[in-house]
Amino acid sequence: MENVSKTANVKRERVMNEFSDWYNEMIELAEIQDKRYPVKGMNVWLPYGLRIMRNIENLIHEEMVRTGHNEVLFPALIPESEFEKEAEHIAGFHGEVLWVTHAGEKPLEVKLILRPTSETAMYPMFNLWIRSHADLPFKIYQIVNVYRYETKHTRPLIRVREISRFFESHTAHDSFEDAERQIREDLEIFDNLAKNLALPYIVSKRPDWDKFPGAFYSLGAEVIMPDGRTLQIGTMHNYKQNFAKAYEITYETEEGTHEYVHQTTFGMSERLLAAVMGIHGDDSGLVLPPTIAPIQIVIVPIPMKDSPYDVNAYAKEIAKDLRTAGIRVYVDDREDIRPGRKFYDWEIKGVPLRIEVGPRDVEGNKAVFARRDTFEKFSVDRDKIVEEARKTLDAIMENLYARAREFLETHIKRVDTIEDAKKVFEDRRGVVELPWCGEESCGVEMEEILDASMLGIPYPEETAKIEGKKCANCGRDAKYVARFARTY
Amino acid sequence: MENVSKTANVKRERVMNEFSDWYNEMIELAEIQDKRYPVKGMNVWLPYGLRIMRNIENLIHEEMVRTGHNEVLFPALIPESEFEKEAEHIAGFHGEVLWVTHAGEKPLEVKLILRPTSETAMYPMFNLWIRSHADLPFKIYQIVNVYRYETKHTRPLIRVREISRFFESHTAHDSFEDAERQIREDLEIFDNLAKNLALPYIVSKRPDWDKFPGAFYSLGAEVIMPDGRTLQIGTMHNYKQNFAKAYEITYETEEGTHEYVHQTTFGMSERLLAAVMGIHGDDSGLVLPPTIAPIQIVIVPIPMKDSPYDVNAYAKEIAKDLRTAGIRVYVDDREDIRPGRKFYDWEIKGVPLRIEVGPRDVEGNKAVFARRDTFEKFSVDRDKIVEEARKTLDAIMENLYARAREFLETHIKRVDTIEDAKKVFEDRRGVVELPWCGEESCGVEMEEILDASMLGIPYPEETAKIEGKKCANCGRDAKYVARFARTY
Secondary structure, eight states, X not given: OHHHHHHHXXXXXXXXXXXXXXXXXXXXXXXXXXXXXXXXXXXXXOHHHHHHHHHHHHHHHHHHHHTTOEEOBOOSEEEHHHHTTSHHHHHXXXXXXXXXXXXXXXXXXXXXXXXXXXXXXXHHHHHHHOOBGGGOSEEEEEEEEEEOOOOSOOBTTTBOSEEEEEEEEEEEESSHHHHXXXXXXXXXXXXXXXXXXXXXXXXXXXXGGGSOTTOSEEEEEEEEOTTSOEEEEEEEEEEXXXXXXXXTOEEEOTTSOEEEOEXXXXXXXXXXXXXXXXXXXXXXXXXXXXXXXXXXXXXXXXXXXXXXXXXXXXXXXXXHXXXXXXXXXXXXXXXXXXXXXXXXXXXXXXXXXXXXXXXXXXXXXXXXXXXXXXXXXXXXXXXXXXXXXXXXXXXXXXXXXXXXXXXXXXXXXXXXXXXXXXXXXXXXXXXXXXXXXXXXXXXXXXXXXXXSEEEEXXXXXXXXXXXXXXXXXXXXXXXXXXXXXXXX | OHHHHHHXXXXXXXXXXXXXHHHHHHHHHTTSEETTSSSTTOOEEOHHHHHHHHHHHHHHHXXXXXXXXXXXXOOSEEEHHHHTSSHHHHHHHGGGOEEEEEETTEEEEEEEEXXXXXXXXXXXXXXXXXOBGGGOSEEEEEEEEEEOOOOSOOXXXXXXXXXXXXXXXXXXXXXXXXXXXXXXXXXXXXXXXXXXXXXXXXXXXXXXGGSOTTOSEEEEEEEEOTTSOEEEEEEEEEEETHHHHHHTOEEEOTTSOEEEOEEEEEEEETHHHXXXXXXXXXXXXXXXXXXXXXOSEEEEEOXXXXXSSOHHXXXXXXXXXXXXXXXXXXXXXXXXXXXXXXXXXXXXXXXXXXXXXXXXXXHHTEEEEEETTTOOEEEEEGGGHHHHHHHHHHHHHHHHHHHHHHHHHHTXXXXXXXXXXXXXXXXXXXXXXEEEOSOHHHHHHHHHHHTSEEEEEESSGGGGBOOSOBOTTTOSBOOEEEEEEOBO
16 A cells, blocks of 8 residues: 555656656756856756765765775876877777867977876876885775767766766776776775665676777676666776886885786766666656755745744754754745745755644644655654654665666566567667677677667676577577667 | 973974975975876875865865855866956966867867866856845855966975865855955955964955956965965955956846846965965974864874783774764874884874873873974873863964964064165065055065065055055155065
């Protein structure tokens, strides 16, 4: 009975069917960013959006401290000469870098690029910093702005020319095995973060033709957005010694010999917020996980003329109790704005829990709770408010996660043939898994036929191996399951 | 007696006489920044330096929340067309802006500049955001990286081409009076911050020929560095309606008419950290105010062979008590490093208080406190440690502030003639105050004769007015006291 009412009240029709419009509207209405800045693909972070993003970043900082990464901050400009040291890397980014060529009226002696990512800025310094095996593993990170001059259609937080909240950790190790251990730690960090955002996801090992420029292999973590397209929200790369050789990053072993370090990176960005918006949102607006909501509870006093009860004072008392309990609470006591309008505003902004107090609540020593995720309303005794608030916020987290996991699971379909794969893309969208022989030529052909990208094979690799199936393209024995999706 | 010993132990000979060398050494030895990044005037923030700066920024964020400023984040790139709308502003920055001219191989249709400050990025959006008197006062801020292609000698944190921690608040008001109220609020915010950094300072109203490009008037807050040169660490500008007219930022009054807004800005940067380093540091390294020290107390266990007492366990117990009391504490239990070397390392890094524990301390239930600011050492009973630690950290703040105030006061000298001013610059350096008629020609001439800059007149202006004195340059009646200094 309870479950029925939950599902019944939550509408996601616009979110599913007109996702692009819904998303653009929410960016604006929930005051996440202003898109009217006069450079395409560069947007202004508004206070509310920035507060959510800062909360996400605080979760990242905590994980970094826990795992012994140190925070650094590198310049945003990289000399052309440093940028061009690793051949694959420069080839991968060359078409989309922004060039600083002049200072005042004068041309620069060495042209500078605005970092598209920081390998080529950091690794000349790694060369100076890393000397001995005692310096390893070496683990740093930064959250900065990076630039990629996208030629595709831009979209706030998702595809932009200035990623203004770009997280990147860079590590160096004494062996391939220790670099692999780092990748596992990255996956654990990512998993902790994703749980805190109530975001179920999948991890795929990218095909060689789509790995990060300069990487030995790349992993991508994806969510499925409401329109069925996947959004990459995390990447981990094992570089082996590729950059170490280009930047001469060596260390002295215990035996006194010199070896190149092994390196990894791990990246995330403001796309995490885009994923939260798309995956939890509904036709009434955002639905924020309590973990990152700038306001976890909004209290709306509903005064009534000629009532002897002071609902504003009562609301403030409740707010005080909740604040003391460590909950982020806001009392919306704006005058001249009707409660219905306030409900509407805070629903758009995704505040997880609303508490309404009217004269009857003051009289009865109660308050009405309204959950943003299910629209359920129920009455709570005054002396149970803090306890019930905590419980309800926890229940919201659980419900968001369960709902999102169900969506993810029902949007991944394993089939055997290209025809069936095509039908899935017509029908229900999402991720399609197909048997694959492992050859690039087959993979690329399937991408073309399906008008989709190969995300790669499920990770860890063991889970991707299959037997007794035929490659959906060439008909030879299949080695792996490969994932395909329309991507952002 | 106590005061004598304090002064006697603190050596500031190198800080005073070889400030430039000392400063560069400390940037490196205390691990604030790495200057070896391959672009002149752009440096890499190292973890320890960044942690101090983040603590300074947290104090700024707190003040911004207290005073109702909202945090935003603007793109770092500004289209040439927007940048050139305010004539004085563009003239003031034109020579030193960095130009982004190409994306990949292709020239951009509209060239972009890397922001040297954000007026020209923000005000096209103010034009969209501000509609009515109800939107005013409008108060926002951001902490971002900005670029000024300095042609002078660069110096970490002080004169750089990428200011990576640039604070700027921007406000809009319905009247000149309300903008003036904002300037007073800015001064109050600055004063709170400066007290938390134990930095005494002076505020001067800049002469017209040195005000911010586009401003109606500019205030500068300065400290005097150990070599007697002043360092500007805060600026407040009243723009009147100069930018509002250029960017058409109007609001509807209660009467329904449309008026241009009045605007102000307030700026600070990583120079705050440079001031902390220079003003509190001594020949043994940094001395950090406890308010911003990443480690407020370092505990160094001093084990002795064959002793039955476990000094490491004892140190960790003390650390736990201190941490529970909200103090940032670190136990340096590194093996194979002698205590003397540890003392030396943490003295360079400016940790305010060191606690040493040896077997005799464990036996006697005591610990030895060593103050970084005075080098005083004294024994404290185990059960008084938390209380004494708090008291000592407070005492360190007070002592740092008192010491710095004395230095400031003894380095400002008021004289009547150019000759006496010259002598001051030879003798003792610092700020010289001279009677001035108020004419630009005289002011500029005095700058040349003294080989110093006019900081301006003391602020508030009433405190700058003098009577019965003659202008030190032209001999006519002086109207103001004007401040001159060699500046960073």
